[in-house]
Amino acid sequence: MLSVQNVNKQFGHRPVLRDVSLEIKDGELLGLVGPNGSGKSTLLRIVVRVVSCDGGSISWNGNSILNAGADQRRPLLYLGHEPGFYPPLSAAENLHLIAKLYGLEPSPADVEKNLSEVGLDPARSGPIRQFSRGMLQRLALAKALTIPWELLLLDEPTTGLDKQGKSMLSQLIETWRKDDRSLLLVSHDEEWLSSHCDRMVQLSNGRIQRSEVDGTKSVQTELVEEA
Amino acid sequence: MLAVLVRKDLLIEFRSREILISMITFGAAITLLYAFSFRPSPESMQTFAPGLMWMVFLFVSVLALHRSHSLEKEFDAFSMILSAPVERSVLFISKYLSGFIFLVVAQMVLLPLFFLFLQLPLPANLAQMVAVFLLVDLGISAAGSLLSGIVMRVRVNEMLLPLMLFPMVTPLLISAVKSTASIMDNQPFNQWKLWFQLIVSFVIVFSLIGYLVYDYVSEE
Numbered sequence: 001m002l003s004v005q006n007v008n009k010q011f012g013h014r015p016v017l018r019d020v021s022l023e024i025k026d027g028e029l030l031g032l033v034g035p036n037g038s039g040k041s042t043l044l045r046i047v048v049r050v051v052s053c054d055g056g057s058i059s060w061n062g063n064s065i066l067n068a069g070a071d072q073r074r075p076l077l078y079l080g081h082e083p084g085f086y087p088p089l090s091a092a093e094n095l096h097l098i099a100k101l102y103g104l105e106p107s108p109a110d111v112e113k114n115l116s117e118v119g120l121d122p123a124r125s126g127p128i129r130q131f132s133r134g135m136l137q138r139l140a141l142a143k144a145l146t147i148p149w150e151l152l153l154l155d156e157p158t159t160g161l162d163k164q165g166k167s168m169l170s171q172l173i174e175t176w177r178k179d180d181r182s183l184l185l186v187s188h189d190e191e192w193l194s195s196h197c198d199r200m201v202q203l204s205n206g207r208i209q210r211s212e213v214d215g216t217k218s219v220q221t222e223l224v225e226e227a
Numbered sequence: 228m229l230a231v232l233v234r235k236d237l238l239i240e241f242r243s244r245e246i247l248i249s250m251i252t253f254g255a256a257i258t259l260l261y262a263f264s265f266r267p268s269p270e271s272m273q274t275f276a277p278g279l280m281w282m283v284f285l286f287v288s289v290l291a292l293h294r295s296h297s298l299e300k301e302f303d304a305f306s307m308i309l310s311a312p313v314e315r316s317v318l319f320i321s322k323y324l325s326g327f328i329f330l331v332v333a334q335m336v337l338l339p340l341f342f343l344f345l346q347l348p349l350p351a352n353l354a355q356m357v358a359v360f361l362l363v364d365l366g367i368s369a370a371g372s373l374l375s376g377i378v379m380r381v382r383v384n385e386m387l388l389p390l391m392l393f394p395m396v397t398p399l400l401i402s403a404v405k406s407t408a409s410i411m412d413n414q415p416f417n418q419w420k421l422w423f424q425l426i427v428s429f430v431i432v433f434s435l436i437g438y439l440v441y442d443y444v445s446e447e
Contacts, residue, residue, distance in 0.1 A: 050447065052443075070312040073310060076310070088242040
């Protein structure tokens with residue numbers, strides 16, 4: 001279980017997150033919505049320690065992530081808004097390298113299989129600098145198939161994806177749901193998010209505004225805090 | 228993990244050939260400029276040469292140090308590495324070592340050119356010369372990798388890096404120039420031991436600082 005308690009963050013004098021608290025239970029799919037600049041991406045980046053936080057605590061299964069060793073980040077996989085790859089390398093080389101960073105040694109056949117599964121041509125050996133935004137997004141999803149994770153943090157995963165890509169992403173999310181894996185999804189597309197997530201949380205001006213429970217698609221809104 | 232990260236930097240350079248080519252082209256251009264601008268006697272050239280030589284290598288090193296971190300920013304691969312289970316101190320050492328390797332490779336090409344075009348005699352004690360060069364390269368790479376990590380998220384980082392690096396490595400460069408001049412003058416080690424000790428101290432201090440603080444400076 002991921003527990004975020006009273007997290008605060010300021011960039012200069014501008015507060016980005018103010019006393020944000022949320023929990024993601026095992027096997028839960030949580031959606032984070034909110035307007036531009038509301039702090040959604042910053043929160044994700046704080047959870048994986050790309051961005052430091054000014055106060056609060058974050059733990060995974062009771063173990064603190066902040067100020068802990070790198071091994072505490074192993075169960076978490078972050079797919080950011082930017083692709084997070086090396087442009088001069090090929091798709092397979094990028095996947096192989098990232099797997100090695102997680103202490104894995106995937107066979108070329110495994111890498112090829114994962115690339116094919118997201119609709120990328122495994123035989124394509126050119127640098128990913130030539131990839132379109134949608135292809136990079138597919139490659140990011142191949143990363144989620146290559147690395148074993150317990151909590152996947154996805155920031156705007158539909159960006160650049162065509163209709164087929166979106167449908168492939170939906171299928172992957174449903175597979176992960178069946179496998180009882182936890183996901184934290186960030187998107188502007190509230191409709192798309194609500195169709196996949198068990199629960200939705202809205203951030204506005206760095207505060208959690210409301211938490212919605214979407215059980216059998218009949219939305220029950222619970223007011224957590226007013227601005 | 229360290230080997231994976233260093234191999235990654237080398238593979239990226241092997242594919243893109245951006246760092247070494249720019250370092251060697253720039254270094255060769257300055258060397259040629261020196262060679263055709265100055266016409267002093269061989270004795271006075273030997274006096275100026277160590278200073279000119281280290282000026283070239285300092286300018287050239289900035290290219291490598293800046294590029295090694297800016298490449299991480301291009302598709303935000305740096306966030307991917309920071310979020311991976313990789314100790315940041317190991318990440319610093321990998322940047323430090325790859326910067327050192329790029330500098331050594333560039334020097335292997337530029338030093339013969341420097342001696343050739345400035346018509347300098349080869350020093351009698353080559354082993355001492357190599358030891359001083361390797362240590363100074365480690366020092367430049369340690370301080371530069373740390374600063375490059377600090378300024379990489381700033382918008383004008385390409386301007387900020389040399390502005391912060393040059394004053395920081397001034398003691399190292401003075402020691403490098405004095406040591407190189409002494410070696411080229413065939414002076415006994417005892418006479419320039421102090422400068423050599425300064426270089427060693429600089430390398431130890433900046434390697435340790437980088438190792439200890441990179442975790443904090445790498446986060447936004």
